[in-house]
Amino acid sequence: MNFRCECGHRIHDNTDNLPYKGYFIADQDQDDLMDEIDAAIEESGPSPQDKEEAAMRIRSLTTRLFKSAYQCSKCGNLFMDLGPAGLEMFRGVDPVNKNLLQSALGEQWRGHLYGEWKDTIPEWQTSHGTLYNETNVSDPAVESSGGGQYGDWGALERDYYELFHELKDRDVIRYSQLKKNGTVLHSWSLPK
Numbered sequence: 001m002n003f004r005c006e007c008g009h010r011i012h013d014n015t016d017n018l019p020y021k022g023y024f025i026a027d028q029d030q031d032d033l034m035d036e037i038d039a040a041i042e043e044s045g046p047s048p049q050d051k052e053e054a055a056m057r058i059r060s061l062t063t064r065l066f067k068s069a070y071q072c073s074k075c076g077n078l079f080m081d082l083g084p085a086g087l088e089m090f091r092g093v094d095p096v097n098k099n100l101l102q103s104a105l106g107e108q109w110r111g112h113l114y115g116e117w118k119d120t121i122p123e124w125q126t127s128h129g130t131l132y133n134e135t136n137v138s139d140p141a142v143e144s145s146g147g148g149q150y151g152d153w154g155a156l157e158r159d160y161y162e163l164f165h166e167l168k169d170r171d172v173i174r175y176s177q178l179k180k181n182g183t184v185l186h187s188w189s190l191p192k
Ligand SMILES: [Zn+2]
Pocket: 005, 006, 007, 008, 009, 072, 073, 074, 075, 076, 077
């Protein structure tokens, strides 16, 4: 789904780990959720099926009780998704903190890094390479290359590895991948 903020910016909800999306739970509901989690741990039967059913009950309750919230990354307006009642918008007081819905861990949240290059691109695309820094750490190299857009493979490859090592050293990454024309040239995930 996506919708437009009054400032003109379009807010998309089409992928996971969005830095501008969060969830609210009412204080009136929180005890019920905690009770369901306690019951799943303490009272569910011993079989894998019992465990799976207990986990499903928690997930389904979470879906019912959590309300989604979005923040416009351009102007900072906050939206609460009230389901059938639609979206409720709240305007902030200047200067607005536009990172309200980022992870509580802030820059320490472990995110993802994706680099992708295509020799052949559709007409509507303007660059062959993109570097997606999906962590809460902003990188000057990526910002200076126009938000991670590349016309040169060598520059993309260099920036990818540089950023990968920096993010890995800072322990703020859980998955990283570099693809060229559909072939994965490098991938790394945090050991479990
Ligand atoms: Zn806006």
